[in-house]
Amino acid sequence: MTNTTTLLAWRNIWRHPRRTLLTIAAMVFADVLLIFMLGLQLGQYRMMIDNSLAIFTGQMQVQADGYNDEPYMYRTIPAADALAEDIRARTQLEAVATRGYGFALVSSETRTLGAQISGVDPQFEPRVSTLPGLIKQGRYLDGKADNEIVIGSTLARNLRIEPGDELTILGSGRDGSMAATVTPVVGIYESGNRDMDRMMLSMPLDTFRDVFSMGDTAHSIVIGGERERADRIATGAQAALADKDSLVLLDWETLMPGLKQAIQADFTSAWFMYAVLIILVAFGMLNTMLMSVLERTHEFGILLALGVGHGKLGRMIVTESAVLATTGMLIGILIGAVVVGYYLVNGFTYPGMEAMGERFNIPSVLRPEVSLRSLLPGPLAVFLATMLASLYPILHMRKLRPTEALQAV
Amino acid sequence: MNNPAVICHKVDKTFQQGELAVHALSGVDLEIASGGFVCLSGPSGSGKTTLLNMIGGLDRPSGGEITVADLRIDRMRMSELAELRLHHIGFVFQAYNLIPVLNARENVEFVMQLQGVAAAKRHALAMDILEEVGLKGMEERRPGELSGGQQQRVAVARAIVSKPALILADEPTANLDSATAEKLMQQMRDLNTHIGTTFVISTHDKLVMSYAKRLIKLHDGKIVDDIAQQ
Amino acid sequence: MKTPTFMLITIAWRNLWRNHRRSLIMLTAIAIGLWGMIWMTALMRGMVDQMIDSAINTLSGHVQIHAEGFLDDPSIERTLPPVRDNPALQSLLDSARVTHWSERIRVPAVIRSERDVLGVTLVGIDPQQESGLSFIADSVTEGEYLAGVDDRHVLVGRKLLERLETKSGRRIVLMSQDPDNNIAERGFRIGGVFDTDLQVTETSYVFAGIETVRAMLKMGDGVSEISLLGPDYRNLDALAADVRAAAGKADTKTWLELDPYMATMLGVMDGVILIWFSIIFVALSFGLVNTLLMAVFERTREIGLLQALGMPPANILIMVLVESLIMLLIGLLAGNLLSWLTILPIQDGIDISGVAAGLEWAGMSSTLLPAVKSSDVLLANAIVLVLGIAASLFPAWRASRKVPVEAITRIWQ
């Protein structure tokens, strides 16, 4: 493609300034919309993932093989603390915490309910979970006392207890033996997650091990850290598991399949909308290019008569489409970047957002993601679709004979 | 006869071509009597078409006054001009005379339809006039299926069918062979003689000029000669 | 002067097909745009309907009556007197305004098999009354539904059965608290297993006969909850108000009040649909305006001719609008047809089980039934038609106003 071709193409597309502007405007409209919506979506997903993982799950976990699918008490990690220490050393990450989980009947003076008990390491737990920071009454486990417990707000209400009251815990241990203890409640947390607030209580891991006959084992080693570094952390953790066949490292997608699929479902339905939008813009481009080719039939006839080949004419039309589509894409990306940039600074919210936010662990003000991942796919899809659309006029032109072309006015 | 069909008083028309001002008409004074048969001649670019435009109310003069059918048309609104053209003026253009999506008969009927003439009546009138201009059997053809001369005859048929008081024709014979041109001019003269329709025709064609009762010569936007004939 | 309407339509119609490719492209774009509008709303409505259905179906009903404070603290102490002690309520519930109703006892409980212990909600039901009201009667896929209020079996969800590593016909132990705060414990045989779209339903609930549960908990004839269905899930306010009055000192709520998330979703939905329609329309209108502008532009000469012949400017405006109207109408016709043809084969639902866990998270099941609401379809058509005509005003106005001056001077050449 020579400069002259581009120049010619540029001149040609400005023969009808209004038409060209409308065509570009349609592309820019679609680009900006796609950038905005995609940025918002990605921003929202990131928050959903980050917030969901941060509360309790962590970026990844080491578990005994099979525990994730069927969490039986006896599927444990042997010598869990040593392994956790090994992982900390290998990944250079402090955010590695050991946990044990169990189910028990929990009784206050007046009530008895079933609850999920997690034994946590008070020293490291705050580094992998935001739950310790969500205490609304009393305090979190401080590691000084062995025998204390924090509890979800709904569960506390249903048990009619406050910090300072004692709970009787009755369950069965790892070996099937009776597990029982009486523990004072020191704090009540409110995570905003319904199940966690309704079902869960936490006690120091050491106490948990005593009560549930766990020895030095645990059910999971939770690894936190930033998601951007997840690959490197995983490599380190995997190395620590090298000689331990019965243990597996699970990423968040495996730990929270619902979250992953919810995002996928949302993404799929969003792309349906985007596709319709892109197709409509492509049709606009198709129309414009077809018009521009048809109205030049006579002109093409002269060129053909002069001995310019069909191939060259085709290239000229492709160049015109490319110039048009590229212009649209560049302006679209520019304006799109400004729009998402604005909302990145000022935040974006819509009515009903709060209820959604509560359900999906996201704040009620969204900040769109501004990255190549959010800026480029939409405009590129529009570009490709419009280029594809301009093939039809070329095919049409290819069938043109000089004589009939010259007869056209 | 009664009042003149057209009065032009000091008519100017200036086109702005970028920096340059083109004086297409300057100080044209002209009176055309009702029932006149006037030819405008002159070299290319002398202002013939521009003058016809002004008289037909298709464009406004830059200065001066134009009166057609006792109405000052230089001050009229677009919709009033449309009304005037519909009822008083017939046009024959040099080319692109016909509405491409309508066939010959429909083109002829078009103006009558706008005037509100009943369907049966205008159908009959259109068929008669097309026969008169020698287009019998071609009534249902679209302009694209007619030759240049045939198209021109449809245009003339359309202009004369509703018997307007004034017909403006811009080089009507430019695409016609001399025999056809002669026949066309004969028809126009007949109309002029029998009904008293006023004709203003611009032309380079000697044949057309020979039919004129009055020959006006233009040069550089000015009337340079005004000859009464016969 | 009379407007020769028929002539205008004739010219507009023929003009439309002069450049048939361009018109066909535009028609297709309109049809696809409308198709996109209808489909997307059908899917969104379908999703929300499904969420509502499953919410109502999973025990909430249209209106629920609880003892005061029960919703905050669902304990066995907070009970209502049975319906038969309240003649006003009884006659309202038995009237034609209520299609189904039932009493239930609902307590948090612990279920224990030989292999595992889990927390569940034990629901005591009247099997006859319950059928038609909630999912349970139609969801038993193995074993038998409960035979009566004192049936000694329990119904357990499929997933719970797997978690407990037990089988239909085996024994389990249920443990809960009686009104005197003593642990009530009793062994049951699993009489049936139920399957539902949502796994969480399968793991959360265990059903037993209401009298059996009363006996186990050594309680009187109180009930924890009365659930009822009216004829329609919308417009429940009048029914709820009457139930509230009849129920007296109790907590009466509609399903919308019980599930504020769903209520907001319903509200947001209409807004989202309108925004979606507008977006599609804007994308369409670029093409529409462009097509008409082109059509007007390339006919400049002709429009000049029409004007020269005395066609009033208003008629030229109308002529272009009629052309646009014809295009819109055909496009809409095709779009509606396309929507109908593509939605027809999936009337029974689209299988989206690939993302089942995610949908479950959002409270939906894994077959999606598109819900075509005639009001949505009408709105989509109306928006395209009305705004389409509005968008055509500009090209039409250009044709009637601005073009002639240049057009007419061009004719003569």
Ligand SMILES: Nc1ncnc2c1ncn2[C@@H]1O[C@H](COP(=O)(O)OP(=O)(O)OP(=O)(O)O)[C@@H](O)[C@H]1O
């Ligand atoms: N729209 C316009 N813009 C600028 N100049 C114009 C325009 N129309 C006419 N002119 C100029 O006005 C002058 C008179 O033009 P006009 O068309 O009236 O000539 P004419 O006598 O009809 O010539 P011909 O015999 O070639 O048709 C010419 O110099 C022409 O260039």
Ligand SMILES: [Mg+2]
């Ligand atoms: Mg001329």
